[in-house]
Amino acid sequence: MRALLRRDLTLAFRSGGGFGLGLAFFLIVAILVPFAVGPENALLSKIAAGILWLGALLACLLSLDRIFALDWEDGTLDLLATAPVPLEMVCAAKALAHWLTTGLPLTLAAPVLGILLSLPPEGYVWLIASLLLGTPALSVIGTFGAALTVGIKRGGLLLSLLVLPLYVPTLIFGAEVARRGAEGLTVTTPLALMSGVSLAVIAVLPFVSALVLRVNLR
Secondary structure: OHHHHHHHHHHHHHHOOOHHHHHHHHHHHHHHHHHHHOOOHHHHHHHHHHHHHHHHHHHHHOOOOHHHHHHHHHOHHHHHHHOOOOHHHHHHHHHHHHHHHHHHHHHHHHHHHHHHOOOOOOHHHHHHHHHHHHHHHHHHHHHHHHHHHOOOOOOHHHHHHHHHHHHHHHHHHHHHHHHHHHHOOOOHHHHHHHHHHHHHHHHHHHHHHHHHHHHHHO
């Protein structure tokens, strides 16, 4: 388990496919939005939470097809399926590696990019909290989508179409937490709903992903 996680982290940092590409896309979104909607601070502060959450979600999508693709191509996935480690743990390790190389860096970068979008000072804590609670769900859902499309040539578009509807609840509740926090409103309800979604996804989807992988490897 630890060896697999360490291997995935090493490959991700060497190739830059998850870490660098996701951060670069996130930065581009934060820079271009003021050009598209105008430089008015009042407007930017109102939409900053939603834009940052949408940018983080789309940045996560960029590296999803790499979760199982390399292991499928070199035959490692077949070895993992027959290894003593349960395939459910393999899927969980893949999701954790994706979060550590994509979701966590995006969470840490969000406050800096919030300055570009005039995010109110009250919103920074809740933005970070919502991303810390929500991005693990994005990685686990993405791992499930990657398991569904493993072995399909050029399956990146199909993967995005499958995963995006599953991302919507996390996006809605996460952006609502950040928005309410920025406006000084209570965040209890959306925070509880987002936490429930994340916990349910983390508890269930690794088992479903392992089941799908077993079907695809037959």
